[in-house]
Amino acid sequence: MEKLTFYALSSPEKLDRIGEYLFQKASRDISRKRNEFVMIAMEAMDQLLVACHAQTLNLFVESYLRIVQKLLESSEPSLQILATQSFVRFSNIEEDTPSYHRRYDFFVSKFSSMCHNNNPNLVTMEMIRMAGIKGIQGVIRKTVSDDLVENIWEPVHMDKIVPSLLFNMHTMKSKTDIVVESGISEEVNDKTDSFSLAESCLRELIGRASFGHVKSVIRPVLKHLDAHHMWVPNVFATQCFRILMFSIQSQYSYAVVETLMTHLDENSNASPKIRTSIADVLSKIIAIAANESVGPTVLEIINSLLTNLRTSVTRRPPSNIGLSESDGENEYREALIHALGEFAAHLPDYQKIEIMMFIMSKVPQFKSSNNPNDLHVQRMCLKSLLMVSTKYSSVQMNATFPQSFLDLLLKTLTASEDEIRFIVLRILHTLLDRHNNASKLSKATVNISKSDINLEKCSRSDTIFIRKHAQDIYVSIYESLEMTNNTVDNIEAVYTTLALICIELLSEETVLDFIRLILSIQELAITNAVLSTQQKFQLHGLVISIILLVAIVTDLHPLKDYVEKVIEQRKLLNATHLLPELSVHNEVKSASLLPAGVLIEEPELTEALKASGIDITTETGPVLAHRRSWVENTNMSMKGSFTDLSNLDLDSVNSTPAMQRRFSPNEDLSFEAMKRSLLDNPAVRVEQNTRQTQLCDMFRNTSFQDLVAISTASKDEESLHSKITDVFNKVDVSNKLSAVETSQQPKPIYETLFPELFAF
């Protein structure tokens, strides 16, 4: 042997002749079944291959491969295995000269069929199958790196290779019952069973796949799973895709998701079970892709998920609308939503907001649609939104709620469907709840103490946020309470929302608005003619528990005392129906059962507020006046909500910068402005209100140029200045209020805020 090697090395030109000879010798031996000689010849070939160097190897390899093929063609398992071993060794040799004419398709075919070997002898079978897998691995190694050789990625080959690997993966698994968690581990330690061998081979394959080829790998996988009915149950499918996801070059991983998604589209007529499973697999792998996907792909994925949801909804036969539908379809939707949530969970926060806005924009906006399908779509979209929002953790409210998102959300809050309102409220819960209080506040209660709640001082930007948006939010909540189809759940949810707002966003400066809202709600409960008695009682319960919470959260002891007195009173006068638990009061009592002293009376409330350090000496009037105008305001938009137009108008006016600018001296400069408004006498207030409406009308009716002229006029500025100086004077006088903040503090804040607000 050594001599042969030496000879071959010293005269490389003879190498092909040697190869030729060895080949003939070997094939003769094969046909005469002299296996030992075959093995010797094979070994010689191997050694020559290893010893000799590239350039001269080319022709020799030809004859070498012919021997291998010859061996593979024989029906002897031992020879087949021998051939494979040798081939694997060969495949590890790096060739530097391209070989244009070499063809591997026989090898692919043969190795694939070896993978399916069904030898009666289990050991032989196992060995042959392993050999097949190794052979495939060899072919892959040999061809992938070399562009000139056959394109291994062609479907002809992939359709053989991939199913063979998969087949081995699942049959072996079921046979040996390996509980494989190694599916996740990156390293396959145990190479002895064909399962892990096939797995690692698959990993290698997908790991080498370039973007264009990913699909040609995935397609046979999908086909195989289809053919073997492996979507239900989807354990194997999940495992498979995990393997793919972990091994694929990470920048391509979204392609897998995409392909699976297309597959889902293609299977849109399959049974819901299959679709559920596919969606489930999707949800399990989608997280892996999320880290890598960026920009438009994210929205693309979300979009196609939503589209699937939609088609699933619209697929319902119109006949059984309203009836309970097949469970499968529902599960499918759940799975889709789950997938969406999973996906969103692994995206950075800023993208979550983007996604939420995207979904929100997909939610159909209509007020009174009779089409149950549309409603259903809406419900589904909102559910998915809820799912995404649960994955999002708010940090700053103004980042969480961009204007347009908040607007849409609030608009949906006044939808006519109680269920939809409920979902929106829950979205609000998840988004507002930064300190995990939601679960504690899920039921309205009067038995609450401060220690139950995780509190944190409201930050500056949050205060600004609530100042800016309080009107919109409160109006929407109020409107939603006016709906006649509110269930207990709805009202509980409103309670939670308000409670969360109270905890997360309220500070001393903003508490007043909030209390106004509460009073409005109470008034609603007293005066509204449409609501059922029961609903009114529930509202009373809501009011009392929320105001108690306000008192607790903001440390207003007198207020708390007062509220507790009212509660006592209610208990005393056997008016427990006005207290929580909301859901307990099933028996409908007469609406006139409102004994004296059980309501929260405004004078007392004012007293209490005053006593707690909020100076509202002359405030009684304004509170009411403002509240009334505010209620009118809501009524107006309520009416508008049915015709949509005026409502829209109002909204847009509310959100135009012009209005904000007008408000800015009043509202947005919070602390001092607040105080000023507290100290202003009612007349001024009313006058201001009328001025506001005038201005509002003006902005609505005049042309743009006029507006520019007006807004640039210094009049506004001057009045602002004078007001500010006013305020400062008053600040000096009523310094006792700012126990926490010194009187100097407002100035820098004002200075920093002023240019920004005015620069609109």
Added chain:
Amino acid sequence: MEDYKFLFKVVLVGNAGVGKTCLVRRFTQGMFPPGQGATIGVDFMIKTIEIDNEKVKLQIWDTAGQERFRSITQSYYRSAHALILIYDITSQPTFDCLNDWLREIDEYANNRVLRVLVGNKIDKEDREIPSHVGQDFAQRHDMRYLETSAKQADNVEKLFVQIASELMEQAKSKGISSDSPQSLPFNTRTSKSINDYCCNR
């Protein structure tokens, strides 16, 4: 010297249990394996026969009939030179499926592939498909027709020999000696062209 002049790939298809594997076994190994289990995926056999003093090597790919292996078996159609479509003459359903099989062949196989229809199990008494029905069907779809019994070795040899000689004719008439592989009747892109093997250096 190479020990054969032509290499042809023959693929057997048909419903599960019609006797594909038995037919192949009978031909290549001369035996009838009783109680043959279902094939998994694809099985491979080789046999060299002599026609007109020329050695012809047949690569026989025996596919699984079961539905679940369809995806892998389909991938073998393309490179085939001849397809043997088998049904069981005692079972109407296997005959009824022939149309589906043909559709599949049209979809995945080379359109110039040689197709042969085989009714197997003629040794059995309870025939359901009369031979003229099979004959008609074959004619309608431009196929050869043969009835065989793997158990009694009826027509098995004949079947493969016929295929081999026909393929040889084809190959010769298309000019096997010519250098241009395009003139070959088979898809040279995906299959090993005959040229690779019919060399005598």
